[in-house]
Amino acid sequence: MLEQLEGSRAVARTVAMCRPEVIPAYPISPQTHIVEALSAMVKDGELSPCEFVNVESEYAAMSVAIGASATGARTYTATASQGLLYMAEALYNASGLGLPIVMTIANRAIGAPINIWNDHSDSMSQRDSGWIQLYVESNQEAVDMHVLAFRLAEELSLPVMVCMDGFILTHAYERIDLPSAQQVDGFLPAYEPRQVLDPAEPVTIGAMVGPEAFMEVKYLAHVKQLQALELIPELSAELTRTLGREQHGLMREYRCEDAETIVVALGSVLGTIEDAIDELRERGVRIGAIGIKAFRPFPLEALRGAIGQATRVVVIEKALALGIGGIVAQNVRNAIAPSSAQVCTVIAGLGGRPITTSSLCGLFEDAVADRLGAMTFLDLNTELVERELERTRSARRSGPHAENMLRDVGAIAAGPV
Amino acid sequence: MSSRPIKFYQVGSHAAGNRLLDPELLSVAADPNRSNSITKGHRACQGCGEALGARYALDAAMRATDGQLIAANATGCLEVFSTPYPESSWQMPWLHSLFGNAPAVASGIAAALKAKGRSDVRVVGQGGDGGTVDIGLACLSGMFERNDDVLYICYDNEAYMNTGVQRSGSTPPAARTMTTQAVGSEPGNPFGQGKNLPLIAMAHEIPYVATATVADLRDLEAKVERAMGMRGARYLHILVTCPLGWSSAAGETIKVARLATETGLFPVFEAIDGEVSAVSKIRHLRPVEEYLELQGRYRHLFQPERRVDVLAHIQAIADRNIARYGLL
Numbered sequence: 076m077l078e079q080l081e082g083s084r085a086v087a088r089t090v091a092m093c094r095p096e097v098i099p100a101y102p103i104s105p106q107t108h109i110v111e112a113l114s115a116m117v118k119d120g121e122l123s124p125c126e127f128v129n130v131e132s133e134y135a136a137m138s139v140a141i142g143a144s145a146t147g148a149r150t151y152t153a154t155a156s157q158g159l160l161y162m163a164e165a166l167y168n169a170s171g172l173g174l175p176i177v178m179t180i181a182n183r184a185i186g187a188p189i190n191i192w193n194d195h196s197d198s199m200s201q202r203d204s205g206w207i208q209l210y211v212e213s214n215q216e217a218v219d220m221h222v223l224a225f226r227l228a229e230e231l232s233l234p235v236m237v238c239m240d241g242f243i244l245t246h247a248y249e250r251i252d253l254p255s256a257q258q259v260d261g262f263l264p265a266y267e268p269r270q271v272l273d274p275a276e277p278v279t280i281g282a283m284v285g286p287e288a289f290m291e292v293k294y295l296a297h298v299k300q301l302q303a304l305e306l307i308p309e310l311s312a313e314l315t316r317t318l319g320r321e322q323h324g325l326m327r328e329y330r331c332e333d334a335e336t337i338v339v340a341l342g343s344v345l346g347t348i349e350d351a352i353d354e355l356r357e358r359g360v361r362i363g364a365i366g367i368k369a370f371r372p373f374p375l376e377a378l379r380g381a382i383g384q385a386t387r388v389v390v391i392e393k394a395l396a397l398g399i400g401g402i403v404a405q406n407v408r409n410a411i412a413p414s415s416a417q418v419c420t421v422i423a424g425l426g427g428r429p430i431t432t433s434s435l436c437g438l439f440e441d442a443v444a445d446r447l448g449a450m451t452f453l454d455l456n457t458e459l460v461e462r463e464l465e466r467t468r469s470a471r472r473s474g475p476h477a478e479n480m481l482r483d484v485g486a487i488a489a490g491p492v
Numbered sequence: 493m494s495s496r497p498i499k500f501y502q503v504g505s506h507a508a509g510n511r512l513l514d515p516e517l518l519s520v521a522a523d524p525n526r527s528n529s530i531t532k533g534h535r536a537c538q539g540c541g542e543a544l545g546a547r548y549a550l551d552a553a554m555r556a557t558d559g560q561l562i563a564a565n566a567t568g569c570l571e572v573f574s575t576p577y578p579e580s581s582w583q584m585p586w587l588h589s590l591f592g593n594a595p596a597v598a599s600g601i602a603a604a605l606k607a608k609g610r611s612d613v614r615v616v617g618q619g620g621d622g623g624t625v626d627i628g629l630a631c632l633s634g635m636f637e638r639n640d641d642v643l644y645i646c647y648d649n650e651a652y653m654n655t656g657v658q659r660s661g662s663t664p665p666a667a668r669t670m671t672t673q674a675v676g677s678e679p680g681n682p683f684g685q686g687k688n689l690p691l692i693a694m695a696h697e698i699p700y701v702a703t704a705t706v707a708d709l710r711d712l713e714a715k716v717e718r719a720m721g722m723r724g725a726r727y728l729h730i731l732v733t734c735p736l737g738w739s740s741a742a743g744e745t746i747k748v749a750r751l752a753t754e755t756g757l758f759p760v761f762e763a764i765d766g767e768v769s770a771v772s773k774i775r776h777l778r779p780v781e782e783y784l785e786l787q788g789r790y791r792h793l794f795q796p797e798r799r800v801d802v803l804a805h806i807q808a809i810a811d812r813n814i815a816r817y818g819l820l
Contacts, residue, residue: 096607097600126603130596131634138593138631142564142600145587148607150600168589272562272585272601274613281565281588282575 083108170205192427331363539742541732566619739788
């Protein structure tokens, strides 16, 4: 049924239809609206039987999720940013134990400096944690992807993150077609754990593993992740039939058919990218885009096929690997090697910096004219950076960068603090 | 001539005292129907107090729940010595996740059981002092304040023994560890530090808090049984001798633990809803030296010269416990 809904609320209602049995939660913006809505549904009995556990940290949230999932309960939580980092140790544990927990990441920057706005630094930092990572570009896709995520997690016995852009999606009111309870029940069978803590059949879970078998355990975890490359398209096709809406599997191509230049990105920025591509297409530029949905496991072969004969690939990413550059771009290079296509990295939108259609149009014009360097920071205020660099050269105790530059742009009216 | 009633004390599986007790008072140590939650073949050191304490605590909990029990274990000696791949000593459903999260994992198990309507299945969380009073304290406090239906057991051997005897927040004053070495003018762990977790637990006003030692296994079993008869967050703090970390003789594990209580250094008590409700009285009050001199971790208090000042300071701590808890 079509409704005008906030992204967070749409996700909460979808998760509710997936019948979670335990939801541990800790507040952090911009994820809070999701668990607030779920807490109300649990409290008034709408979600019964379900336990909502107000924990004291994200570390505890994931730890409660681990205990609950290992006891055979369908388990869900949500977090973002610092919260995801605070969970980091438990994230690796959940995936290492093969527990099919589903978690929404309301993507947000990581401090310092503290910043609550959107980029992908948080989930990208955990890309190798053993969790499957799915990125959505709209709230409708966020809704549908959560239904898929529970099924995927439980079929593979692996945890899944559904990453949606904080504020841009979580707080946006849009027209949403929520699935019906019957549709969800039809697609998502009751959870049948592969391993469970049960006094009737006692098992030890989480034993120490030494050099005799550790490699093999990790290899199997890798193989299981790779199985998702087969399973995601299958489940997508099934969900397409169930919901009557196209699901895009591992990736979505946009006007790639004869493209010489292909833009690769993840998340909500794809909408803006498509607008820019439409503008360039109208001018006859052969350019298209690929939106990656499954970042872990990474769809190497599918991406290689989709990029095909394109000669330029522009990767727009909302995270920065300090000291090397683009994270997604490194993965894209892996996919297309040994092709001779040039891969340009564009770091954009860090900490909520708007990514505008006009900036992207200029960027793509530079790309197709081969004026784009290997590494670009979109809309970087170079004057501001240069001034701060000069400050560090001229004075030993030049002070903290962030506060200095805020003062330079007039964000802090007062003098030095 | 006046006569004193003879008291028999639990000192282990084959004590003569056992056989003289009424059958219903007998320890179940040698009972063929005992659950043996943690069974033979584990890799604990000779004389390990934690292995002994865990065996008695969990078997008592298994009896109290008719075997309907799940354990969440913190990283540490107990976890490592009981599950060397591909072997496991656990004869019960058992999950090890991380060092600092066992109380939260136990909460998660309890939440799942509640959602599934399995009120018959109960949960024990457990860890050493490092996993409990230090790295796991936030998760433990959270489990307490939510009053989750978990019995958490801390096996306190007063340092990080699994990593090679480093100081924890439970290491007593003057004790030598690898990070509080017996050097300098104030050798060993400083005075005025450390935390008292039973009191911290009581401050949460949870239904049940108790302390116990491996010197009185019947008392330990009775406390576990009492705890399993209640719902909500419960905490049991068991002092477990560590011959390796304390440099005590493996054959003196019980003796050392008994002296910890008989000197007043480790008060044994119970608290209901945050109030002390019962105290184990000291039968034969001993000076702290008798406890300390059995342990190499305190050798610097006796050699090369007797540190009368430090011994007096430790005796003052024992005296304060005796007055505070009414141990005499």
